[in-house]
Amino acid sequence: MSDLYTMSELVAEAYGRWEAGENKAAFALFARAAQKKQKLAYNSLGYFYDHGIGVRKDKERALYWYRRAARIGDSCAFYNLGLSYLGMQNVRRARYWLEKAAADGDEDASKALGNLKGKLNSSPPVDG
Template identity: 40%
Template sequence: MRRSSRSASFQDKTSTDRRPHARSRSGPSELSWSACELLVVTLALLALFYVGVHHHNFHLHVTRLYAALGHPQAQHLLGQRYLTGVGVEKDSQRAMEWFRRAAEQGHPHSAYNLALGVLRNLTATQQSSEAQRFLLHAAANGISEAYSVLEQLASDPEYS
């Protein structure tokens, strides 16, 4: 059986490669960027420049964000910053507030710092039983300094 020339030419036209046609470029080294791509790359470079130049402020902002979200390590770091005045105005009351938040979530170093703050009258609440509770928690979690403070408290009749 012989095909007609008309059907053969139709099949030839329909069986051609159906892949989408790539944009023609004048050369392999030529780049064509859309305005959106240029904007994204520019913003990424500006963000990297900001982080490089202002990395201390950037770290503080990230730490504040995570502390506000309730992460105990970030709360402890923010308390350390307020206690020492690194990057922020020195404020022992705010430091103790952040240490308390972290200690209530079980952070041992914050518990130790908060206990010392209570004993040094840096907090609004000045209860030695609270200080002992936080020191016991810190000692139970391997903070060696907490052991020595507990021994000093045990030998001091004022705190017994």
């Protein structure tokens, strides 16, 4: 039990460092927590890679960590995957992940999904 408590403290410290603007330290703590299989760190680590916070931007690594978080049911990861795929112009996958996040009650995902559906409905038909 104390090991789990310690890992939760590690993630809490990572968030504290992030809020304090100590991005490199926060990234290192999230990475350490993820190595210890602390699932709460997975989506945050993806976010750091996605946005280049405390580390060089790496979309592939971001997707890896988002997917890992999504596999355990993290609805924030669903949303982040949806936005990532939207940015990559993969509308089908973006819609899938945004729908999962919206089904979990994520209001931002619902808005993004509404915008996406609006764009799809207003687009001219594609020939062939």
